[in-house]
Amino acid sequence: MAEVKLLGFWASPFSDRVIWALKLKGINYEYVEEDPYNKTQLLLQHNPVHKKVPVLIHAGKPIAESSMILEYIEETWPQNPLLPQGAYERAMARFWIKFGEEKMATICAVLRTSGAEQERATKEAMELLKILEEQGLGDKKFFGGDAIGLADIAFGWLAYLFGVIEEVAGVKVLDANRLPRLHAWIDNLKEVPVIKENLPDRQKLLGHLKRRRETHLALPNCNN
């Protein structure tokens, strides 16, 4: 068994978080693709509580929940730090990661709704992203300052997946006029080589989310 193994799903933004963090740290790992609609014994054994990807297996021990995996990666491989040095700045990064996880379903509700309900969902998503832009990002290049960190990784889905969600849902939420700094952040993030080189195929994602929307299977976490 490889020293580091990742059970993931190609369309899961939570898997992407872990892939990016491992690559930013320069860690070799074996990737195992899981099908969320037909779970393997390996996944069920290694994440018996949630039965979901991603799961990181390091030296035979499984860690589940992407935000906990990110902290684990940061603690286990301290090179190329992804959390700031100061306790206050670290608390801020964690605060926004939690905000993102709690609000993700609301931000993505445009995918599961239509008509007046979708209009409300669009408005609500805009308001949340405005809070994120003004109070979380501010005028910084990345959430933690000049370098990419865990909060950027956690919000990375906004940079590629959310555009696909908007296209499938037929709405525009994250436009450059209303959310200019978040827009600039997306450009900054996509210039980071590890991010640019490790994004899921847009066309494939588009087809996947179209099918999810059509079959009403789009779940709250936006993807699987």
Next chain:
Amino acid sequence: MAEVKLLGFWASPFSDRVIWALKLKGINYEYVEEDPYNKTQLLLQHNPVHKKVPVLIHAGKPIAESSMILEYIEETWPQNPLLPQGAYERAMARFWIKFGEEKMATICAVLRTSGAEQERATKEAMELLKILEEQGLGDKKFFGGDAIGLADIAFGWLAYLFGVIEEVAGVKVLDANRLPRLHAWIDNLKEVPVIKENLPDRQKLLGHLKRRRETHLALPNCNN
């Protein structure tokens, strides 16, 4: 202004978490009681995103969200560690803290329901607590082993608040026959002096939750 200030609410289990962690670390702080039904400017200014207690203000800088405050306390005051040394064990503590936060509303649903709905809620709460007992706690004295840690603090509400919830709701979920190890853990936790000496008044809590249930104001987070 005091070096460390805590904005809290006497009936909030999230405030209790912070009080216990500060006291276990031996940190002096000024406590400011907030009324969640009549929020002060101080609270609104220091937690503009969620507008909720607890907020820890340290050297003038505010930190919100109790689980982030716990991590901040652990990083800022390393004495009497509340997270294990090993990255894997730390990940496990964080995993269960997240599990508790995500499932708290479901575990507490008995307070907001009645009849058949409450029967379902009781069953669901039992199943979640069984997972917590078997996979989280196991045969250990505390979640992290022999000493109290952040996961114990995070689940501390089960040790005093949940019994009040059961009484108000007229159900029994956490009984010693079905959940013997979780029951033993409650006894262990209540023997820790800082916990024993810093529990909200049971009668006052009972009255508070009765009123919440009667006026249908019991919110998902069980308390305020």
